[in-house]
Amino acid sequence: HFGRSGCFGVTLRGSALFCITFHFLAILMIITLERTWHRMNRFSKKEKREMIAAAMKTLSEHKSLSPEAKDRGLNTLQKALERNTDTH
The missing domain is CATH 1.20.5 (Single alpha-helices involved in coiled-coils or other helix-helix interfaces)
Incomplete structure:
Protein backbone atom coordinates (compact mmCIF):
# COMPACT_ATOMS: atom_id res chain seq x y z
CA HIS A 1 0.00 0.00 0.00
CA PHE A 43 38.83 28.29 11.92
CA SER A 44 39.74 31.83 10.99
CA LYS A 45 37.01 34.48 10.84
CA LYS A 46 37.23 34.35 7.04
CA GLU A 47 36.65 30.58 7.01
CA LYS A 48 33.72 30.97 9.42
CA ARG A 49 32.20 33.69 7.22
CA GLU A 50 32.54 31.47 4.14
CA MET A 51 30.85 28.53 5.90
CA ILE A 52 28.03 30.72 7.21
CA ALA A 53 27.52 32.28 3.77
CA ALA A 54 27.33 28.81 2.20
CA ALA A 55 24.76 27.75 4.80
CA MET A 56 22.72 30.90 4.10
CA LYS A 57 22.76 30.19 0.36
CA THR A 58 21.69 26.59 0.89
CA LEU A 59 18.90 27.61 3.24
CA SER A 60 17.59 30.33 0.95
CA GLU A 61 17.46 27.88 -1.98
CA HIS A 62 15.66 25.16 0.01
CA LYS A 63 12.28 24.62 -1.67
CA SER A 64 10.27 22.76 0.97
CA LEU A 65 10.82 25.12 3.92
CA SER A 66 8.15 27.65 4.79
CA PRO A 67 9.04 31.33 4.36
CA GLU A 68 8.86 31.74 8.15
CA ALA A 69 11.32 28.88 8.73
CA LYS A 70 13.69 30.31 6.12
CA ASP A 71 13.49 33.74 7.75
CA ARG A 72 14.25 32.32 11.21
CA GLY A 73 17.22 30.38 9.90
CA LEU A 74 18.56 33.25 7.83
CA ASN A 75 18.20 35.70 10.74
CA THR A 76 20.19 33.37 13.00
CA LEU A 77 22.89 32.91 10.38
CA GLN A 78 22.98 36.66 9.69
CA LYS A 79 23.71 37.30 13.39
CA ALA A 80 26.49 34.69 13.29
CA LEU A 81 27.89 36.32 10.16
CA GLU A 82 27.89 39.73 11.86
CA ARG A 83 29.73 38.30 14.87
CA ASN A 84 32.44 36.98 12.56
CA THR A 85 32.82 40.10 10.45
CA ASP A 86 35.64 42.49 11.20
CA THR A 87 34.29 45.99 11.67
CA HIS A 88 36.90 48.71 11.59
Missing part, protein backbone atom coordinates in the same frame (compact mmCIF):
# COMPACT_ATOMS: atom_id res chain seq x y z
CA PHE A 2 1.66 3.22 -1.19
CA GLY A 3 0.33 5.65 1.44
CA ARG A 4 1.60 3.76 4.48
CA SER A 5 4.92 2.65 5.89
CA GLY A 6 5.53 0.24 8.74
CA CYS A 7 7.76 1.36 11.58
CA PHE A 8 8.34 -0.74 14.72
CA GLY A 9 5.06 -2.58 14.25
CA VAL A 10 3.08 0.65 13.86
CA THR A 11 1.59 1.68 10.55
CA LEU A 12 2.25 5.35 9.84
CA ARG A 13 1.12 7.57 7.03
CA GLY A 14 3.87 9.07 4.88
CA SER A 15 3.70 12.53 6.44
CA ALA A 16 4.01 11.16 9.99
CA LEU A 17 6.97 9.03 8.98
CA PHE A 18 8.56 12.05 7.30
CA CYS A 19 8.04 14.09 10.48
CA ILE A 20 9.67 11.42 12.66
CA THR A 21 12.56 11.06 10.21
CA PHE A 22 13.03 14.83 10.04
CA HIS A 23 13.16 15.15 13.84
CA PHE A 24 15.60 12.23 14.09
CA LEU A 25 17.90 13.91 11.57
CA ALA A 26 17.60 17.24 13.41
CA ILE A 27 18.62 15.59 16.69
CA LEU A 28 21.51 13.85 14.93
CA MET A 29 22.66 17.20 13.51
CA ILE A 30 22.51 18.83 16.96
CA ILE A 31 24.58 16.05 18.49
CA THR A 32 27.11 16.32 15.67
CA LEU A 33 27.30 20.10 16.02
CA GLU A 34 27.80 19.86 19.78
CA ARG A 35 30.67 17.45 19.27
CA THR A 36 32.34 19.62 16.66
CA TRP A 37 31.50 23.10 17.99
CA HIS A 38 34.84 23.42 19.77
CA ARG A 39 36.53 22.85 16.40
CA MET A 40 34.99 26.07 15.09
CA ASN A 41 37.50 27.98 17.19
CA ARG A 42 40.22 26.53 14.98
